[in-house]
Amino acid sequence: MPDAFEVNPWEVKGIVDYDRLVREFGTEKIEDFLYKKLFSYGKAPASLRRKFWYSHRDLNMTLQDYDAGKGFYLYTGRAPSGPMHIGHIMPFTLAKWFQDTFDVNLYIEIPDDEKFLAKQGLTLEQIDEWVKNDILDIIAVGFNPDKTFIFQDREFIKQMYTPACRIAKKINFNLAKAVFGFGGSTNVGHMFYPALQIVPCLFEKKRCLIPAAIDQDNYWRIARDVAEGLGYHKPAQIHSKFIVPLTGMAGKMSSSEPHHAILLSDDANAVKEKVIKHAFSGGRTTLAEHRKLGGNPDVDVPYQWLATFLEEDDAKVKKIYADYKSGKLLTGELKQMLIDKLNEFLDQHQKARAKAHKLVDRFKYTGKLAKKMWEFEDIE
């Protein structure tokens, strides 16, 4: 069945029809004029230029606010439950581009409660270990420590709880059921959690822009329903597609399938082995056939990853596409290009991560923005 796919904050299954999500979720595709406008502020990363970031709400209004001198702020997050993979880091990479380009505050929520409440078999103690790990990976992206605040729900809860109450009161069970599919067997902690993911949308009176994959959209639909009634802007979003697993175009890369994901902690040998063994190829079964008939880059995971975010050089991407399609470029060669790019990316990331522990306190407690947030009795 071509339309059998599912996207929600906890699961992505099947081949995603992204245009259909735009219609069903009521978002807007990023039109060419808006890409152009974004590119006019500074050189955008490959993931934005290649339209991996493809949908939005109020992105144009966010830029208008910026142009008018009203500013905006950024908000994104990561719910630890295992090692981070290269898909998880994408929203952070885009957040860095926005922060560098527009010089704005960024709030990073680490819900150390969400996966405990939403999933079976995870203890809070296990999550706490992943929290420490994930924060280092996030810091490695290179944010401004005076304009970025990283906070954990269970630690920052005193400041979050008052706005969370105001938000939670506006979400009745029918709405939560319709948006998240909650039912009789959902625990009440899980039902309350959306209020906590919405709180940072109300951290400042400026418009909030959220970079995340489209699986998080359920939260923002509710956030937009409640924000104005509480005296804030409706939060804006920029949505990405999903980095697909190594094994093919269905679903999303997931840490629960570590062989099908490239983890931020993978070393060069692990990358090589995973790509060679598991990367789904659009190549033909024999060399002679491939040379004669050519491969199919549209389903080839190494091509997709290079084109989506890893290869910055637009001309190179075009050439890889053409050469693979014509049979000039072989599957083994294309896989090697991916291995090289991944290892370059991971090497740089891991070097930055090795120094990240020195900055944890600044991002969480002592940086300018962090300090201001901890000093608040009640956010608003």
Ligand code: TYM
């Ligand atoms: P989490 O931890 O599942 O995922 C972290 C971020 O990564 C995105 N993502 C992906 N992007 C591209 N390709 C993939 N294969 C892929 N898998 C995950 C997610 O969309 C997310 O942006 N509830 C959130 C945590 C959270 C949050 C937020 C996220 C709290 N506040 C504000 C975004 C914005 C979660 O479980 O994310």
